[in-house]
Amino acid sequence: MSRQIVNLLAILATIVVNFLANFLPLNGLTTGEISGRFAVYFTPAGYVFxxxxxxxxxxxxxxIYQLAPARRNDEYLQRIGWLFAYSCAANVAWLFLWHYLLFPLTVIAMLALLLLLxxxxxxxxxxxxAASPATRxxxxxxxxxxxxxxxxxAIANVTILLDYWNWSGWGVPGEAWFVVMLATGLAIAFAAAHPRRDIAYAAVIAWAYLGxxxxxxxxxxxxxxxxxxxxxxxxxxxxxxxRKRPV
Structure with a gap:
């Protein structure tokens, strides 16, 4: 089976599992219900999800775009390789681990997904x-x-795990850790989005932080x-x- 078809099947499987996880719901709990059990500051409002x-x-x-026969040997698309399919597997794994309340393992799956992306x-x-408008x-x-x-x-997932473990914060108030996490997320966003003029990345961060x-x-x-x-x-x-586009 070609990589192109595997990629399509992988994202379809991810979408179906995500839908069923909340429609059934998986283990009798929706994704949001589980998140609501934890009093952590770094979780956005429900509508953000x-x-x-x-x-x-x-x-x-x-x-669908990469499925076209003409793009089978597209060198730019080949840079992604099998990483997209692996990321879908990590996403699905996270959903099962989360719904079965295996929180330490959810962080491992989340970090795997993050590293793949x-x-x-x-x-x-x-x-x-350089990329064509279609590729962009x-x-x-x-x-x-x-x-x-x-x-x-990923930051939210770690904070939930720490809350699950009843972590004391080494004596530092939770409010202070919240500020640290906000600053960390902003620093990462700046490093990723600003040099590359990545408007989409910055827009998502703004959406999440507003939530x-x-x-x-x-x-x-x-x-x-x-x-x-x-x-x-x-x-x-x-x-x-x-910011002007990089030369």
């Missing part, structure tokens, strides 16, 4: 390799959106930090939009 629909539709568009992103050389929209942008969201999700701010209305430090971070994420998006 609608971005999964955008991600899956765009990844499906990529899978980073590898794809670097191989695509977003913002630096069908290949580069889907992975920018996916990686940006998983970057946020985090909306969700956290108290205590005061958390609310202020959340809105300050959301404002910085919006400024990052603006800076990326206004």
């Amino acid at each position: 609608s971005i999964w629909g955008v991600i899956y539709l765009w990844l499906l568009a990529y899978a 980073i590898a794809i992103y670097l191989r695509l050389d977003r913002g630096r390799s 929209w069908a290949v580069q942008i889907p992975f920018s959106i996916y990686l940006a969201w998983i970057s946020v999700a 985090i701010a909306v969700k956290n209305t108290a205590p005061a430090l958390v609310a202020i930090a959340g809105w300050a971070a959301a404002a910085l994420a919006a400024l990052l998006l603006l800076a990326v939009i206004l």
Whole structure:
């Protein structure tokens, strides 16, 4: 079976498993219900997770785009190799582990997914390799959106695991750790999006951080930090939009 067909089947399987995980639901729990069990600040408001629909539709568009016989030997698409199929497997694994409450293993699956997407992103050389409009929209942008969201999700996943373990924070208040995590996410976003003028990546970070701010209305430090971070994420998006394309 060709890599192109495997890629299409992989994303279709991922979409189906994600749908069934919440429709059945898997293990009697929806993804959001499990997340709601944990009082962590870094989780966005529920509506923010609608971005999964955008991600899956765009990844499906990529899978269909690369399926064309004329693109079988496309050198740019070959940079991705089998990494996309592996990332789908990691996504599906995470869903099962999450729904069966195996939280330590969810972090392993999430980090595997994150590393695979980073590898794809670097191989695509977003913002630096010349690409046609079709390639930008069908290949580069889907992975920018996916990686940006998983970057946020990975931080949230780790915070949930720490809450699950009743981690004391080494005596540091949770509000302070929240600020550290917000800053970490922004630093990663700046390093990824600004040099490459990756508007899609920055837009997802702004969307996620706005959702985090909306969700956290108290205590005061958390609310202020959340809105300050959301404002910085919006400024990052603006800076990326206004930045000239790399030569």
